[in-house]
Amino acid sequence: MNEPVGLRELKKERTRETIAETAIRLFLAKGFDQVSVTEVAATAEVSRRTLFAYFPTKEDLVLQRFADHESEAARIVRSRPAGQDPLEALREALLAALEQRDPNTGLTDDPEAKAFFGMILGTESLAVRLTRYASRGIDALAEALREAGADPLVARLTAAQVLVVQHELAVMNHTCLTAGESAGERHPEAVRAAERAFDLLSHGVGDKASGAPPAPRSEQVPRPQ
Amino acid sequence: MNEPVGLRELKKERTRETIAETAIRLFLAKGFDQVSVTEVAATAEVSRRTLFAYFPTKEDLVLQRFADHESEAARIVRSRPAGQDPLEALREALLAALEQRDPNTGLTDDPEAKAFFGMILGTESLAVRLTRYASRGIDALAEALREAGADPLVARLTAAQVLVVQHELAVMNHTCLTAGESAGERHPEAVRAAERAFDLLSHGVGDKASGAPPAPRSEQVPRPQ
């Protein structure tokens, strides 16, 4: 599990970075659909053919950085404190991510991160390809939940629900931010929404999908790590 | 909102049908990726260019029939009996669909429907494009839930959860059927899974995602409102 870093591996990694950076820079500047891979390749000073050796599709130029995060949720569940409920671990991780303005929560003031997020949501082919990564994330999370002792059916359904909900929350946050709010302004509401969402996951919408907020879980045991 | 059916409209509709049917027939026979649109066009006896006038992409040749169903869930909620809980309406609709072996539940013995379902799930570009239709379904269902009086946040999250869960259930059913089970054999388990899923939606996974089935909801209070 180690890198025998020879000249080859080094240059490869560097080339890969250069290509991805160049691509994202161009895409952010002119729009994903307005830039051809030929243009990316030329700007990154590699041949078209080489670019495709590193990134199987144009979309992957943007999204492969999500590949690392695709099993994030599963990892959180696996590395949770002994005895802690998986959902609780995921909830805390989300709140922590919001606190740190993790770009994946949609809650960040970094203009480039916002633009990046917006580009993905606003580009059909990217949004679509992103769900592919998400669905692999579902598989991973479901597996982790089974390891945690969940019934396979429940594990799968819960995994799907958690990830779709996290995605929706991120989209909502991003929407508010592009509407002019700052991350700081949005943060309290983002936290409320996240807690509400996990309440729904834990306790359901009840018999009334319309219901008022269920008993607000005012104080949460503060568990960093 | 009416069709002034002249010869033109008639032929157009017929052509559209012919193209879609031809395409699906060819795709089922040889696989989606193994058939080019050129071949579809030739077989349907229209020009390539005409085909693209009817269907914007190759995927739409297969998926546009889902466009009608994309707001199905929203319709169910809107047309539910007065006083019924939206989730309850969706639950009943799903059980009814299972009973009728609705192909969309993945539970059908019709070989063509099974093959169709399998082709979509087994073809990257189709599976991915399908989620696009699903996400429009989320928008519609969320809107319907808001109309039903739900808090906007809850509406959106619930809508996303319901549809993702229905999709997962359908995939599970389809998996069992392709493994050799008949729809009749699978049905009881499919019903159990569906009820379990709606229990999760209504009452949550509880504090233990691992828990044994929560108190079996023998009878549902029929009238919370």
Add this chain to the structure above:
DNA sequence: CCTTCCTCCTGCATCCAGTGCAAAGATGCA
């Protein structure tokens, strides 16, 4: 029946994403 108009169909040229192949170049190693 003929003419005019309009719409839809068609072929062609073109762009772009993605792949196979074989030659040329760089690197690691003896």
Add this chain to the structure above:
DNA sequence: TGCATCTTTGCACTGGATGCAGGAGGAAGG
């Protein structure tokens, strides 16, 4: 230095998708 291996590259090709201009065939009016 020389050999084996892996990268890079150019080229040709497939297949999806679009723009354009001309043609065919319904629709409408005389």
